[in-house]
Amino acid sequence: MNYYELLFTTITTEDYQQDLLINALGEIGFDTFEELEFGFKAYIPIADFNEEKLIEHLMPYKDMFTFSYEVTLIPQKNWNEVWESNFEPIEIGDKIYVRATFHPAKPQFPYEIVIDPKMAFGTGHHQTTSMMLQLILENNFAGKKVLDMGCGTGILAVMAAKLNATEITAIDYDPVCYESTIENSALNHIENITPLCGSKEAIPDEQYDIILANINRNILIDQMERYAAVLKPEGEMYLSGFYELPDLEIITDEARKYGLKFISHKKANDWVAAKFIK
Numbered sequence: 001m002n003y004y005e006l007l008f009t010t011i012t013t014e015d016y017q018q019d020l021l022i023n024a025l026g027e028i029g030f031d032t033f034e035e036l037e038f039g040f041k042a043y044i045p046i047a048d049f050n051e052e053k054l055i056e057h058l059m060p061y062k063d064m065f066t067f068s069y070e071v072t073l074i075p076q077k078n079w080n081e082v083w084e085s086n087f088e089p090i091e092i093g094d095k096i097y098v099r100a101t102f103h104p105a106k107p108q109f110p111y112e113i114v115i116d117p118k119m120a121f122g123t124g125h126h127q128t129t130s131m132m133l134q135l136i137l138e139n140n141f142a143g144k145k146v147l148d149m150g151c152g153t154g155i156l157a158v159m160a161a162k163l164n165a166t167e168i169t170a171i172d173y174d175p176v177c178y179e180s181t182i183e184n185s186a187l188n189h190i191e192n193i194t195p196l197c198g199s200k201e202a203i204p205d206e207q208y209d210i211i212l213a214n215i216n217r218n219i220l221i222d223q224m225e226r227y228a229a230v231l232k233p234e235g236e237m238y239l240s241g242f243y244e245l246p247d248l249e250i251i252t253d254e255a256r257k258y259g260l261k262f263i264s265h266k267k268a269n270d271w272v273a274a275k276f277i278k
């Protein structure tokens, strides 16, 4: 597939401002990002690129900090090379170690997750993923039936399986993420993850003990009613992919409409991961 590469040069002292930009690009079809010292590269399939939409989407950030971009057509790219040059292993506390296949193992960590990220989001490098991993670690997944919505690489589903969840359904609307979840389940020797490709209509008519969803504010709001319908009474829901201000209150209000009560949240660089109970 042919891609456009947009080289963004950003002048900001706040890492989270660059994250805002990356998140905004993710909402309009950019699916791979490569961090650089003074900015980042963002990639989008040529069929999905619309410069007018891009300019409109970037407008709110123009007043916040300085950035510019240049567009180049990339006929072919070795995505594995992009990932290999970008992907450093990460440690989450002293319990979770996330590495790629090409990094050596660290057996001193009780939980190791091996990810072949390709073009799917979810390597643990993003604060939302690492906060979700921490939340999973702090809560009880043993014997639970779990739905992981917007599974990306399947990293959260893999962590839930390592904590002895019995059945995990992992859904993403991006076929690359669906394939990536199959591959990463196998890499981690996990057999109880059922990957599905689709959006909220793909959520099976079943009842789950726990829902995980690290997506973004608007999609979480759109899917909230469906999450509430498939969550068991007293079931737990962990959400991320949004900011403390103003999103947390908006999400909490939406959750309340469907009987989901806000319990607590974690915060990193303005990003939030929050726990709710039905």
Ligand SMILES: C[S@@+](CC[C@H](N)C(=O)[O-])C[C@H]1O[C@@H](n2cnc3c(N)ncnc32)[C@H](O)[C@@H]1O
Pocket: 120, 121, 122, 123, 124, 128, 129, 132, 149, 150, 151, 152, 153, 154, 155, 156, 171, 172, 173, 174, 177, 198, 199, 200, 214, 215, 216, 219, 241
């Ligand atoms: C921020 S990433 C999170 C990936 C992974 N769960 C993690 O925590 O790192 C969000 C994922 O949601 C998926 N996604 C976005 N909109 C979706 C939708 N409407 N239905 C299902 N998946 C969606 C994207 O393809 C992406 O893989």
